[in-house]
Amino acid sequence: MSMRQTLFSRPLPIALFIVVAIAADQFIKYLVEALLPFQQAVPVIPMLALYRTHNYGVAFSMLSGMEGWFIVSMRLAVVAFVLWLWRRTPKDRFFAHLGYAMIIAGALGNLVDRLLFGYVIDYVLFHTETWSFAVFNLADSFITIGAGAIILDELLQSKRGRSLKL
Template identity: 85%
Template sequence: MSEKQVLFSRPLPIAVFIVFALIADQIIKYLVELYLPFNQAVHVVPMLALYRTYNYGVAFSMLSGMEGWFIVGMRLTVCAFVLWLWKRTPKDRFFAHFGYALIIAGALGNLVDRLLFGYVIDYILFYTETWSFAVFNLADTFITIGAGAIILDELLHAKKADR
């Protein structure tokens, strides 16, 4: 019996999705640059603020002291690795393929910022009176949800294999 091919296991749909996600990320970052004050919280609802800042590293400002080209190379390596995983993953694994698309879109979104500005534009802040999470952006959200989708796919696949 042949496996059922899911939408994001095919090159054209995944490419179109990545391009649209990348465009959405860049439009939002452009609007953030135009309208949000720098390093000032604009409270949206309790525990959520828009807060424009610049990230010179990678996720959560890790490696912020590293040379910019090292970070660019690392992001390109991640994209190449995820593409390699995408090609090797069985074509019926929806959540894995969806996750790969999200991770690539997020990595490319932050890579565009890094290449254009030398930093990544972040603007989403979750906080309480005594704690705040790292400031992040839509591209980071794509990467996080993508990783979650891949983990979910692995859990669902492992559950199927146990039957």
């Protein structure tokens, strides 16, 4: 049985995707910094607002008390680990490779902020009158959706493995 290589299992497409994703993330963050008031909600629709803030930690402000070099090192280690996983994953696993590309793009997008400003620019807020979710950005969305794609890939592989045994 021959293995069909997926788009993001090849170096050039994954590199292009990552560059475009980082550029989109940085462009949106530039607009957010230029146009949105700091820490004031700008309603978009019920339960969704734009809310510019600066995150000195990692996702959802975790580790915000840690030194910047530690967070930069941690992000680089995550990127290296995901690249290692990408290389080891069979080339026919579309959702896994897509997920790896998204995680790398998100991690590098936030790393650019950390290196340029010392913090990450966040701007999306889901909320109700009594509850609000952590403020996040496009790079965070890439990381979350990427992790979901990898989980989906694992579930599909598990199902495929069971159907082959029947």
